[in-house]
Each structure stands twice: as C-alpha cells, then as structure tokens.
Amino acid sequence: MKAMICEGYGSGDDLVLSDVAKPELKTDADCVVRILASTVNDWDWMLVRGKPRLYRLLFGLLRPRWKILGAEIVGVIESVGASVTEFNHGDVVYGDVSEAGFGGYAEYACLPVASLRRVPDQLDVELAAALPHAAGLAWQSLVDVARLEQGESVLINGVGGGMGVLGAQIAQHHFGCTVTGVDKAFKLEALHWLGRADALDYERVDFTGTGQRYDVIIDAQTTRTPWRLLKALKPGGRYVSVGGAPGRLVALALIGPVIGRLTRRRFHLLALKPNQGLDEVETLVLAKEIEPRIDKRFALSDLPLALQRFGRSEHIGKIVILPK
Ligand SMILES: NC(=O)c1ccc[n+]([C@@H]2O[C@H](COP(=O)([O-])OP(=O)(O)OC[C@H]3O[C@@H](n4cnc5c(N)ncnc54)[C@H](OP(=O)(O)O)[C@@H]3O)[C@@H](O)[C@H]2O)c1
Structure with missing residues (x-):
C-alpha cells in the first residue's frame, strides 16, 4: 500500500x-x-x-x-x-x-x-x-470542563481553527450563548455566522483589554497569564486552556488554581480523551445545528x-x- x-x-x-x-x-x-x-x-x-x-x-x-x-x-x-x-x-x-x-x-x-x-x-x-479530534476538543472543553450553561457569554480564542469552528457553533446554537470569536481578520470574515460585533481580530484588539467579561473562555493558544485573563472573566467564570506553548501550560497548571481560589474564577487545562463527546457532536451535525x-x-x-x-x-x- x-x-x-x-x-x-x-x-x-x-x-x-x-x-x-x-x-x-x-x-x-x-x-x-x-x-x-x-x-x-x-x-x-x-x-x-x-x-x-x-x-x-x-x-x-x-x-x-x-x-x-x-x-x-x-x-x-x-x-x-x-x-x-x-x-x-x-x-x-x-x-x-x-x-x-x-x-x-x-x-x-x-x-x-x-x-x-x-x-x-x-x-x-x-x-x-x-469531526473526531475537533469535536472532542470543543465538546470536552465547553461541556465536560467548563460546564457551559444555557445563555452564558463565551469567548473562543482561535475560533478559526478546527476546535474553534465547532466550539463556537455548539455554544451559539446548542446552548443559546452569545459567542465572541478571536482570530485573524480573514478567518473571522469567512465565518459568516459569527456576528461582526462578536468577532475580534487579535492583531488589532486584545480581548483582555476591552473591558468586556465572559462567563467562559476557551483558549486554543494560551498566550496570556492568569492575571491578565482575570480582566476578561466574570466572577464565577471558567477559563479552559485547550493548547499552547508548554511553558505557559505549566505556569497555568501551577498558579491557575491558586489565583482561581483567590478570585472566584476557575482555570483549567484540557486533557483530551479521544472521541469523548463525538456522539453528541455527531447528533448536532446530523440535526444541522452545527456544520464542520x-x-x-x-x-x-x-x-x-x-x-x-x-x-x-x-x-x-x-x-x-x-x-x-
Ligand atoms: N489539550 C489537549 O489534550 C490537546 C490535544 C490535542 C490538541 N490540542 C491543542 O488544541 C488546540 C486547538 O486545536 P485546533 O485543531 O483548533 O488548532 P488549529 O486548527 O491550529 O487552530 C488554532 C487557531 O488559533 C489561531 N491563533 C493562533 N495564534 C493566536 C492568537 N495569539 N490569538 C488568537 N488566535 C490565534 C490560529 O490562527 P492564526 O495562527 O492564523 O492566528 C488558528 O486559527 C491546539 O493548540 C492543539 O495543540 C490540545
């Protein structure tokens, strides 16, 4: 072969x-x-x-x-x-x-x-x-780890990638959440279903500097410290790091829980379990609620x-x- x-x-x-x-x-x-x-x-x-x-x-x-x-x-x-x-x-x-x-x-x-x-x-x-890999990343971070609830506000950093495209739609269409997507401008433009007001070009805007706060942040890149991320998380908010440079991930694992306890926020790192959540995401795709x-x-x-x-x-x- x-x-x-x-x-x-x-x-x-x-x-x-x-x-x-x-x-x-x-x-x-x-x-x-x-x-x-x-x-x-x-x-x-x-x-x-x-x-x-x-x-x-x-x-x-x-x-x-x-x-x-x-x-x-x-x-x-x-x-x-x-x-x-x-x-x-x-x-x-x-x-x-x-x-x-x-x-x-x-x-x-x-x-x-x-x-x-x-x-x-x-x-x-x-x-x-x-579907399988991106569905696992998206479903597990939003549902299993962040425990997303109906109508919450969600920011997805890296919305133009495999995980982001599915995650944003799951949050929007299945959980009725308001979703802010962050990525490069040309990627945001291609995701027509993401409203213009809810698309942030990370080359022009720092989502931790807008004054806006979210219930849940799902981060494909983890380029910020937990201290910085506090500026964008509501009290009770959950941050899930899906991926990023090893140094950032280790720092988050070490200091995230401490900062979380002091500030009533939660900082998590996702450890992907292959194919967990795939059945649920498949159901949403077949129902045309979301589209890879x-x-x-x-x-x-x-x-x-x-x-x-x-x-x-x-x-x-x-x-x-x-x-x-
Ligand atoms: N936790 C686990 O167990 C596990 C397992 C497997 C994979 N992962 C990780 O999961 C993550 C997401 O996967 P994926 O398939 O969605 O990756 P992907 O398709 O590469 O998407 C990542 C997106 O993030 C964007 N991006 C890059 N730098 C950014 C920044 N500073 N701010 C905002 N957006 C930025 C990228 O676009 P531009 O570069 O053009 O900006 C891209 O659109 C990856 O980091 C991967 O390593 C984690």
Whole structure:
C-alpha cells in the first residue's frame, strides 16, 4: 500500500510517499481499515517537526515513535479481529486515533476497535473526517470542563481553527450563548455566522483589554497569564486552556488554581480523551445545528503542501487528506 513515511523530524517537505506492507490484524481487538480520508491536526504538525522540542521526551528523541502519522480517520472496515463484535466488513467508521498509534496518512491502517465509531449513513465522509479530534476538543472543553450553561457569554480564542469552528457553533446554537470569536481578520470574515460585533481580530484588539467579561473562555493558544485573563472573566467564570506553548501550560497548571481560589474564577487545562463527546457532536451535525468547515482537500501525495498550509496557519476549519 501507499503511505507517507516520516523517518525523522523536519519541515514536512521530507515526507516520502512509499510502498509499504499492508497492515495486518495485530490483536483480536483490532480492525484493518481502508482509509477514505484523514486530516491535518496540530498533533501531526508537532510530530512532523518535533516541536516544541520538549515533547520529544515523550514522542521520540530523534524521530517520532510513529512512522505513519495522521491523528484522525474515516475509513471502511476491511477485516476485524476475533473479539470484535461492533463492526463488520464494509462498515464505514471514524475516529480520533491519536492514542491508537496514528496511521491516517496511508491507504490502510490497523486500529483498535475502541478508537473507532460507526459513521451514520447521512454523514458525508469528508465531513466525518473533520469531526473526531475537533469535536472532542470543543465538546470536552465547553461541556465536560467548563460546564457551559444555557445563555452564558463565551469567548473562543482561535475560533478559526478546527476546535474553534465547532466550539463556537455548539455554544451559539446548542446552548443559546452569545459567542465572541478571536482570530485573524480573514478567518473571522469567512465565518459568516459569527456576528461582526462578536468577532475580534487579535492583531488589532486584545480581548483582555476591552473591558468586556465572559462567563467562559476557551483558549486554543494560551498566550496570556492568569492575571491578565482575570480582566476578561466574570466572577464565577471558567477559563479552559485547550493548547499552547508548554511553558505557559505549566505556569497555568501551577498558579491557575491558586489565583482561581483567590478570585472566584476557575482555570483549567484540557486533557483530551479521544472521541469523548463525538456522539453528541455527531447528533448536532446530523440535526444541522452545527456544520464542520472543510478548508481544503489534498491528495495523500501532496501531504507536505497540506502541512505547509497548516504550519502557516492559512487554514480555516479542517484540511482533509484523501488517499486517492
Ligand atoms: N489539550 C489537549 O489534550 C490537546 C490535544 C490535542 C490538541 N490540542 C491543542 O488544541 C488546540 C486547538 O486545536 P485546533 O485543531 O483548533 O488548532 P488549529 O486548527 O491550529 O487552530 C488554532 C487557531 O488559533 C489561531 N491563533 C493562533 N495564534 C493566536 C492568537 N495569539 N490569538 C488568537 N488566535 C490565534 C490560529 O490562527 P492564526 O495562527 O492564523 O492566528 C488558528 O486559527 C491546539 O493548540 C492543539 O495543540 C490540545
């Protein structure tokens, strides 16, 4: 089969489309899946470059532990292990496979059944590919961690990314919240459903300096200290850091709880549990309450171009990779 092989940390340009052996079932709880689509996520970009360097301690000192990256997939079941009762040959499945050894940037992958869910017939394959990772980030940060309530005010920093596009719609349409989205101007303009008054271009406006305060802040980048963030959080407000530079995340983990106790706010870091919340988000997509946004489609052989687009942060929503 064809696969994009990552032999070492680099820029992504050095990924090579290679012929490798088609994967076989490794355990009774595995499925072999023919990949229909995958996407580009921050995990993939981080593993391709080995940056931030600190993460090499976890994911491989000299090269990523996994040669075939690709953190989420949609595909067709080819074969199942003896103990798999959930799926049969021909079922279309999807999932965030970042804790299952990755493997989306290939024609086939062997994946544990626990990392997969059935794709409903009504759900388009490419939209399905765009859901699992971002849906988990958005649902878990808003619902499981921030415990969002109907009608609250929400700010999403990084609203133009995979998590932000879904999170803003979940808050707006499912929880009836007023949502302020923060990102670059060209991304905000593309998100027509985000009202003009509620879109902040972070190159011109600092959301902690407007005087406006929110019940919930979901932050894809964590570029501010908790002290600074207090200026934008209402009493009782919850801040959830979804991602950011390791130093900022460590600082938040150490001082966030203390500042929170002193100021009646809560500071949280999200630890993603792959595919948790996917069922709920899938229901909202099928009900047309929310809509994933596909940025661009690339062939598997053009993965380096897709990674460059992601790395330059030109994407709005999700970049989809198609093996054919
Ligand atoms: N907590 C966990 O367990 C976990 C697991 C997986 C991933 N993550 C993290 O989840 C985060 C969100 O993922 P995603 O898929 O939505 O990422 P994404 O698609 O890269 O979106 C991030 C968005 O943030 C914008 N941005 C960058 N700098 C900004 C700033 N200073 N202020 C406001 N917006 C800014 C980016 O646009 P511009 O760069 O053009 O501004 C982009 O639109 C990532 O940081 C990722 O590492 C966390």
